[in-house]
Amino acid sequence: xxxxxxxxxxxxxxxxxxxxxxxxxxxxxxxxxxxxxxxxxxxxxxxxxxxxxxxxxxxxxxxxxxxxxxxxxxxxxxxxxxxxxxxxxxxxxxxxxxxxxxxxxxxxxxxxxxxxxxxxxxxxxxxxxxxx
Amino acid sequence: xxxxxxxxxxxxxxxxxxxxxxxxxxxxxxxxxxxxxxxxxxxxxxxxxxxxxxxxxxxxxxxxxxxxxxxxxxxxxxxxxxxxxxx
Numbered sequence: 001x002x003x004x005x006x007x008x009x010x011x012x013x014x015x016x017x018x019x020x021x022x023x024x025x026x027x028x029x030x031x032x033x034x035x036x037x038x039x040x041x042x043x044x045x046x047x048x049x050x051x052x053x054x055x056x057x058x059x060x061x062x063x064x065x066x067x068x069x070x071x072x073x074x075x076x077x078x079x080x081x082x083x084x085x086x087x088x089x090x091x092x093x094x095x096x097x098x099x100x101x102x103x104x105x106x107x108x109x110x111x112x113x114x115x116x117x118x119x120x121x122x123x124x125x126x127x128x129x130x131x132x
Numbered sequence: 133x134x135x136x137x138x139x140x141x142x143x144x145x146x147x148x149x150x151x152x153x154x155x156x157x158x159x160x161x162x163x164x165x166x167x168x169x170x171x172x173x174x175x176x177x178x179x180x181x182x183x184x185x186x187x188x189x190x191x192x193x194x195x196x197x198x199x200x201x202x203x204x205x206x207x208x209x210x211x212x213x214x215x216x217x218x219x
Contacts, residue, residue, distance in 0.1 A: 036160075037158065037160040037161050037164070038158050038160075038161070039157075039158035039161040040161060041161060041165060042161050042162070042164040042165020042166070042167075042168045042169075043161065043164050043165075043168070045165065045168050045172070046164065046165070046167070046168030046171055046172065049168070049171065049172040049175055050171070050175070053175045053178075053179060058175075058179045059179050059182060059183050063182065063183060063186050063187075064182055064186075065182070065185055065186070068182075
């Protein structure tokens with residue numbers, strides 16, 4: 001049974017907060033790479049283009065061909081743009097689908113966040129400081 | 133007048149040399165950003181081709197017409213970015 005209008009806006013705000021946290025964690029991983037390469041201008045530009053493409057920011061994911069979409073099901077990028085928008089505008093979702101989407105988002109957030117902490121712990125050992 | 137033109141031409145090349153030096157200061161990031169520029173442009177073309185896999189045309193505009201317009205805009209944009217960006 002589809003849920004009432006208005007309730008999905010509440011879930012949309014929860015979902016968008018989690019998607020921001022996932023995006024921040026990926027950003028943090030790219031930022032920590034600066035300990036190794038000393039400048040990340042090109043890397044962060046490349047990351048922005050790739051995330052925008054793979055998460056459905058340029059073209060919505062339902063327009064992609066079938067076999068590509070099956071690959072995207074296993075990638076964390078669709079939790080950034082696709083899932084909050086899906087919760088907001090898809091009329092056929094019931095409460096189980098929304099809870100499932102939020103669970104997938106929280107799972108990917110925990111995975112990427114712990115990865116970023118682990119990476120930072122490793123990068124901390126070779127920190128370099130100039131001046132000061 | 134030509135004297136002035138030559139002066140500014142020399143100045144332009146000096147600025148370009150400084151710009152390339154400052155870009156290549158971080159060697160690894162320079163190579164990554166070169167690859168990233170290519171990837172970014174390829175994703176632009178790829179998104180058009182994926183869009184037209186599922187729909188035949190947009191208000192009568194076909195895939196090849198939109199590719200022509202995309203390339204035509206790059207003819208203007210890329211010399212600008214190649215010669216005069218960040219100077």
